[in-house]
Amino acid sequence: MVVNRFYQKKNFGFDRYISSLSLIFSFIKMDIRQKFNFSFPTTIRFGVGVISELPDYLKQNQLKRPLLVTDPIVRELGFFKNIVKELSQSGLSVEVFSDVHKNPVKTDVLKGKELYQSTDRDTIIGIGGGVGLDVARAIALSINHHRDLFDYDDLIGGDKYVTEPIPHFITVPTTSGTGSEVGRSAIISENESKKKRILFAPTLMAKIVFADPELTMDLPSFVTAATGMDALTHNIEAYLSKNWNPMCSGIALEGIKLIGESIETATLKPDLLSRSKMLMASMMGAIAFQKGLGIVHSLAHPLSSLLDTHHGLANAINLPHGLEFNYEGFEDRYEQMGLMIGLKQGEGKNFINYINDLNKKLGLPAKLSEIGVKNEHIDTLASLAIADFCHPNNPKPVTEADFKSIYEKAQ
Template identity: 80%
Template sequence: MNIQDKFNFNFPTQIRFGVGVISELAEYLKAHHLSRPLLVTDPLVKELDFFKKITADLSRVGIAVEVFSDVHKNPVKSDVHKGKEQYQSTQRDAIVGIGGGVALDVSRAIALSINHHRDLFDYDDLIGGDQYVTEPIPHFITVPTTAGTGSEVGRSAIISEDESKKKRILFAPSLMAKMVFADPKLTLDLPPFVTAATGMDALTHNIEAYLSKNWHPMCSGIALEGIQLIGESLEKATLQPDLLSRSKMLMASMMGAIAFQKGLGIVHSLAHPLSSLLDTHHGLANAVNLPYGLDFNYEGSEERFDQMALKLGFNKGEGHQLNGFIKELNVKLGLPTHLSGIGVNKSHIPTLSALAIADFCHPNNPKPVSQKDFETIYLTAL
C-alpha cells in the first residue's frame, strides 16, 4: 500500500480512500447540488481540530453546515429522534456522518427516519422490519475517524432502547452511504486506547466473519486479508502511529464490516451485554472476550484457525496458538485481559448470560451456544 496514492473503488458503496481525500467533500457536495448538510458526530469529535477544519472548509465555499452531536456513548432511540428533529427544523438536504461507530450508526438511523414514520424499532431487522423500508433515503455520506466498526460501508445501524438498553438492528440495502470518504489522516490523532479498542473490534469482525457457519466464500477471503492487515499494523498504529499503519487499519476495518454480512458469532454476543448493562466501549468488550470466544470455537474449526494463524505469521498447523496470540496482543496494547478489569463482578454473570443468549449474533456461530455456555465463558473470563 502506497500512502501517497488515492483510490476509488466500489464494494458496493462508492469509496474514496487515501490521505487527504476529506478535502474533496465540499466539491462532492456542490457537484450533487447539496448545500445544507446535517453533520452528525459525537461530542468528542465535535471539539477536535480536524472536525472544525471540515466545517470551516465547507462554510468557506458557501455550504450551510448544521452539526448534531447530542448522542450517547452507546446510542439510543431518543438520540435518533433529536437528530431527525434537527434535520427537519433546519431544512437539511443531506446527512454526513463523521466519526466512529456511534456517529455513523446514529446518522444512518436518522437517514432512515426522515421519510419513514413508523416507530423506529418497527424497522428492526430481527422482526422483519426491513420490509417497511420502502421510501427514499436522504443523500447520505460517511466519513470514518476510527478504524474499528467499519460502519461507513455498512447497511445497518445498532440502536438501543432508552430504558432497557436492549440493542435493535435497523437494516436495509438502501441504508448504505452513497459515498464514503476514508481518509487515514483523520485517525492519526486518536489516543492509544481508542486505537487499540477499535482495532480489536475490527479484528474481531474479521475473525468472527471468517468463522461464521454461513457460506460466503468472497466474505471469507476478504476477512482473511483483513486479519493479515491488522496483524501487520495494529500494534504499530497504537504505539508508534504513522500513516501506513493507520491506512492499513482503516482498510482492514472496512473489510471486516464488508465480511460480516456473512455473520458474526459468540464474541459479539458476549460483548453486546457488557455495553447494555455496564456501558462498556464495544471494541473493548470485544477485545476482552475474543480469546475466550476463540477457545470455545477452536474444536471443530481447527482448519480455519490454521488459516487465520498463517495470515498472522505463524507456521502451518499452528492455529492452536491463536488464542495466546490474542491475549498477548491485548497486553501489548494496554488492554485488560479479564472481565474484572472492566468492572464486571460475579453478580453480573446471570444477567449478562441471559442477555447474551437473547443476542442476535450467536446463531451464526460455527457451533451452538447455550446460556450455560455463556455463564461458563463469562466466569472463565472474569
C-alpha cells in the first residue's frame, strides 16, 4: 500500500508549490523514478523518463506533424535521435530544424518559419538549452504574425502587436541554465549589430514542458558548470532585484539552495539526483526573474554580442564582481543567500568568496582575459552594458563608468 501511494502521480498547484519542494526532493532521494505534475507558470511534467510520454501527448491533442527545433550539437546527440525515432515509430511526421547560431539571430528564425510553412507543420517542439528554445519560441511567434520580427520587441512596446494565436508549442529542456522552457520571451540578436532584442508576450508560453533530468546527463562538465552558474545568477539577481515580488523572491531563495546542494556533484560526478535538482532550480530561476535581473546580466550580454562568449560563462566570471558592487546597503539579503547555501549566521559578506571558490571548483576561468577579452574591448563593452535592458532592475543604479571599472577589475 505504501509503495502504491508513493508511485501515484501527484498534481501540485501554485498554492502548494514552494512548500512541496523539500518533500519532493526527499522523495527523489528515495526513488529517482517518481514523476510529478506542476501547474506554475504553465503545465510542467517533471521526472526521469517523462520524455517517453511525448508521442502519446501529441496524439491525444490531434497533433501529427511536429517541427523539432534545436541546435546543431543537440541534434547529433543520442537522446535527440531517440526522440525523433520514437515520434516517427508512433506514426508522426517529424521535421527537424537546427540551422541556428550559438547566439541566435533573426535569420535563424526566418529559416525555421520557412521550413514550418513549406512542410505544413502543426506544432513546434523546442528541444535544448536557451538557443533551441528561444528560436523555437520566436518561430512560433512568427507563424501568424507577419510584421518585421523586431517590431515585436518588448522594449519598444512591440508586445501590443502580438494579437494572433501561436501554434501548439512544447518545450523540452536539455540543460539546467536559462530556464527558457517556462518563459514567455525569446532573446534574438540582430544579424549585423548583434544587438539583443526581446520578443515577449504571455501567449508565447509553452502549453506543456517535458522536464526530464535524464536528458541532461550527457552534458559535458564544462557546459554543466557554465549553464549551472547561469541558473544560479538568475536566482541571485532575481532575489536582489529592486522590484517587489515576494513570491519570486521566495522561489529564488529556494533555487539558490538547490543549486548550492547540487551543482558541484552535477558537474564533477553527475547523478540523477543532482541533475534533477539543477533542472528544477533552473526553472525556478526563470520563474523568479520576472521580478527582474541586474548588473551581472548587463555585464554578460555584451560579451556574447561582441565576442560570442557563452552566456553562462560570461555570467559566472562577472557574478562575483556584480555581487561586490551591490553588497553595501543590501547586507541583509546577502545574509539570507549565505544561509541558503550553508554559510553561518553573520557570514553574508563571505557569499562573494563562496561564488569565487565555486567557480574554481567547477573549473571555470576567473578573469575576462582568459576568454579573449582585451583591454581595447573594455570601452565598447561598457557602452554596450549601459545600453542593456537588465541593469535598470539592479538594486542600486549603475553608470557607464561603473561598468568600465568592473570590467577592468575582472580583466
